[in-house]
Amino acid sequence: MVATTKFACRILFVLLIVMAVFAPHASAQQKRKVIIDQDASGPGGTDMQAILALVNSPQTDVLGITVMTGDQWRDEEVAHTLRLLEIIGRTDIPVYSGATFPLVSGKEAIAQWEKQFGKVVYQGAWNRGKPVHGPWEIPPMPEGAPSTKAASEDAAHFLVRMVREYPHEITIYEGGPLTNLALAQTIDPDFASLAKELILMGG
Helix, strand or coil: CHHHHHHHHHHHHHHHHHHHHHHHHCCCCCCEEEEEEECCCCCCHHHHHHHHHHHHCCCEEEEEEEECCCCCCHHHHHHHHHHHHHHCCCCCCCEEECCCCCCCCCHHHHHHHHHHHCCCCCCHHHCCCCCCCCCCCCCCCCCCCCCCCCCCCCHHHHHHHHHHHCCCCEEEEECCCCHHHHHHHHHCCCHHHHCCEEEECCC
């Protein structure tokens, strides 16, 4: 019952995100330029559902998907994203590898916190997975391994390049840790001000 309620809440949240992104511009003729910045754990689940909703909308032009470690390790998430785009026939959308590790926290910091305050049940990629594995391993994928590759440019530089190319036109949908955005802002202090808007999935 609790699991069903959690799943229903997640689905509702994804739908609310889609409504927030599209409702104000439902009548607009020009597609909204969107970058999806997502910890894209897979296969299936709400991360992939959010990507599908944005990619399949007739009101968006998804310029790219930038992936960072979150629920799973980055390389595994990149593989799931590439495979999803292959399955739906949208390999025209480039995928960019972002941050593998957080900028501040780490496994050691979590262990220290646990000594003081008690167990941290959810630790993202550090304790999620069947089996739990390291950052450079990609376990066998139920949906099959992708044949396509991620772009050679890293996520942060892609984000900066896009807001420079389309100043005040880019909507960034943020569905994961903010690491890629922090790195982009470090590279270019004007990054945030050149984006049109940030839509954040907070939890």
